[in-house]
Amino acid sequence: MEERNELMCDESCSHNEVVEKVRADMPDDDTLYELADLFKMFGDSTRMKIMFVLMEQEMCVCDIAELLGISQSAISHQLRILKQSKLISSRREGKNIICFLADDHVRSIIDQGLSHVLE
Amino acid sequence: MEERNELMCDESCSHNEVVEKVRADMPDDDTLYELADLFKMFGDSTRMKIMFVLMEQEMCVCDIAELLGISQSAISHQLRILKQSKLISSRREGKNIICFLADDHVRSIIDQGLSHVLE
DNA sequence: CTTTCATGTGAACATTTGCTCATGTGTTTA
DNA sequence: TAAACACATGAGCAAATGTTCACATGAAAG
Secondary structure: OOOOOOOOOOOOOHHHHHHHHHHOOOOOOHHHHHHHHHHHHHOOHHHHHHHHHHHOOOOEEEEEEEEEOOOOHHHHHHHHHHHOOOOOOEEEEEEEEEEEOOHOOOOOOOOHHHHHOOO | OOOOOOOOOOOOOOOHHHHHHHHHOOOOOOOOOOOOHHHOOOOHHHHHHHHHHHOOOOOHHHHHHHHHOHHHHHHHHHHHHHHHHEEEEEEEOOOEEEEEEEOOOHHHHHHHHHHHHHO
């Protein structure tokens, strides 16, 4: 049998044995895409700032915009994305929309990243 | 004094009091950009897959490519980015370059994300 | 009901990003 | 030394992304 993939290098590497084991232990593709999409939310500085603010204090849209010095429209677009990812939620209070973190994982993920960045 | 920013909504929201406190507690901009850049590394499925593989087993470039079914060139480009971010390192062994995780934070960050994705 | 205020949203645009393709570099083997 | 192999890299390109601008929506105040 010994069907070889043309992409593979010569027998010098580990190959079949280990490669197959690792492949078997990998999550399915859907999970991996979900995972990447989750981290993508934290990979933009505007969204990062929004989540950081909401970690400390729920806040209306215009206050977020004012605090961060970013246009209300830009904030609104990013909030939409964050809501779609179920990371933040909002409720109406009079004229304002109050935003807040929808998931406790946000804190732990950011904290984990922060502890890396701060050495 | 009472210098108001035109972006701010009316006095209905929290404003000055809370906004100023949150602003003071925010990390500086450089840290926030670093943080976003770190998470950006996890926000692409190819890089995610590479790191997932290396979490289980150090491996040469061509084996990573073969295991993931992605071209060697594409893998190489992503490895370059991951090395620049100090998330993976490599050593030469004969003709091959063996790649491995350079940072234990990688595991904890991915695990944290995974536990979110898996509910 | 009309106006105002807070927010949402589509289109257009400039960047960024990730891939392919061709080729370059460095190491081993014949 | 020459050929083969593993990997790196630059150019080019298509797709994704984030912002601005103009305008739509929806609740509240008059």
